[in-house]
Amino acid sequence: MGPGRLVKLCRRGASSYVESVRLLDHWQLHDDALSGEFPRGAFVLMVDKRPLVKKTGSDVQLVMHSFRDLRNNLSKYGLNFSIENSCLVDTVQPLNLDENSGLQVALFGTSLETVTPPEDLPVPPDEMHTLSQFNLTYKRCPKCCTNLKKRISKSAAECTYCRKVYYPAYSPVSICLVSDPSNEHALLVRHRGSANGVYTCVAGFATTGEPLHETCRREIAEEVGLEATDIKQLGLSQPWPMPDSSLMIGFRATADRSEKITVALDELESAEWYTRDEIMQAYQRTIEDPFLKGLTKDPDSRQILRYIPPAGAIAHTLIKKWLFKEI
Secondary structure, eight states, X not given: OOHHHHHHHHTTTOOHHHHHHHHHHHHHHOHHHHHHHGGGOEEEEEETTEEOEEEETTEEEEOEEEHHHHHHHHHTTTOOOOGGGEEEEEEEOOTTSOGGGOOOEEEEEEEEOOOXXXXXXXXXXXXXXXXXXXXXXOOBOTXXXXXXEEOTTSSOXXXXXXXXXXXXXXXXXXXXXXXXXXXXXXXXXXXXXXXXXXXXXXXEEOOTTOOHHHHHHHHHHHHHOOOOEEEEEEEEEEEEOSSSOEEEEEEEEEXXXXXXXXXXXXXXXXXXXXXXXXXXXXXXXXXXXXTOTTOOOOGGGTTSOOBOOOTTSHHHHHHHHHHTTOO
């Protein structure tokens, strides 16, 4: 009996519970029928044995995806899913239909595991991500809309009509450690939506035609309302693949601690001057707890400095070098 025929029979006077039980039994016994439901199903995702959830106030719910949405979202990171790493867990109403439709689709649980690459990995993960994103994004020529022909290496794409060649691009970002003239206090900020108690350096994208040191000066003025002086490039840079490929360039600057900080609330939640001892405590806590497992969920302590970005981030390097008076 096909799944369409079974659904019709189930809906003749059967309760939604009975229908669900019969569908589950049918799909558990017939692999071909369940395979056919896979592209029409709904999906909940486990990553490293942790379910993907959304929280609204105190309400926590599993996030459900359609097949297309999950496939598209995972493909951005070079991840694939299939029926081989999925299992049938329940039936649910289709995500794109009204609750009163009475239809049921299979709910699959999909599990993915990530692996931390070794430090001596010959190909940097950020390079792989950048090339993968370039391959997914550039389909047609921005100039004439003709299909692009990708190099097998994914390092470039050429228009098959106007012959223009496109390359993966970085967006330049300045990131700056700001201290006061005494060099005993540093200005750290907390971005909107970032983890509780994690403070970092001021950073921002360069605009077209803008020198990077001017980007640094402008971002400090925009985000915290202070005028920076003595801006110096430090010879530090780091590719940052998420969410879009950027190249972060490290700077050092000075600002007057007596001037009032005015936080740009559309970008930041907090900006404060901290002493060297206060930042050292946060640095040591981050070294001892690199995965930030001690992060508090208490909203009242959200703005208290507890951590800096972990090792590997250029912000961590800038703060560390300032702490040990290397910059």
